[in-house]
Amino acid sequence: MSGTPTKPAPRRRLKRKQYLVLVEVILNSSVDVEDETGSVRRCQGYLQNFGVTATSLRRALAMVERRIDDGAVHFDADSREIDLSVSDSNFAEACTDPDKTAVWYASPKAYVAF
Numbered sequence: 001m002s003g004t005p006t007k008p009a010p011r012r013r014l015k016r017k018q019y020l021v022l023v024e025v026i027l028n029s030s031v032d033v034e035d036e037t038g039s040v041r042r043c044q045g046y047l048q049n050f051g052v053t054a055t056s057l058r059r060a061l062a063m064v065e066r067r068i069d070d071g072a073v074h075f076d077a078d079s080r081e082i083d084l085s086v087s088d089s090n091f092a093e094a095c096t097d098p099d100k101t102a103v104w105y106a107s108p109k110a111y112v113a114f
Contacts, residue, residue, distance in 0.1 A: 014055040016099055018084050021050040021064045022076035026114075033111040043111040045071065051094055051105030057081065063103055 026045045033043045050067075054060040057079065065073050084092040094105040 019060040046109040
């Protein structure tokens with residue numbers, strides 16, 4: 001054996017892609033929500049959309065799940081990879097660094113009663 005240490009093979013950099021992640025959250029505790037007419041309704045959950053840059057859809061889902069701590073997360077089957085060049089301009093503008101792994105957009109929560 002020679003005394004020269006071997007260099008580890010360089011890690012292959014995985015390509016990052018943008019994803020639209022759609023979630024339904026069933027709240028741990030119901031909340032009262034006032035709508036635009038002033039009516040109050042008891043809600044058990046909410047819907048929310050996220051823009052995420054990650055190396056896979058599975059990783060994008062995991063990043064979103066870690067952000068939600070107020071209930072059980074259910075992912076919509078329509079969560080998918082997106083092409084920012086053909087996305088809504090306001091949504092695309094939210095992604096300021098497409099090479100950085102991050103959650104870069106979170107819509108307002110849309111509360112729902114089940």
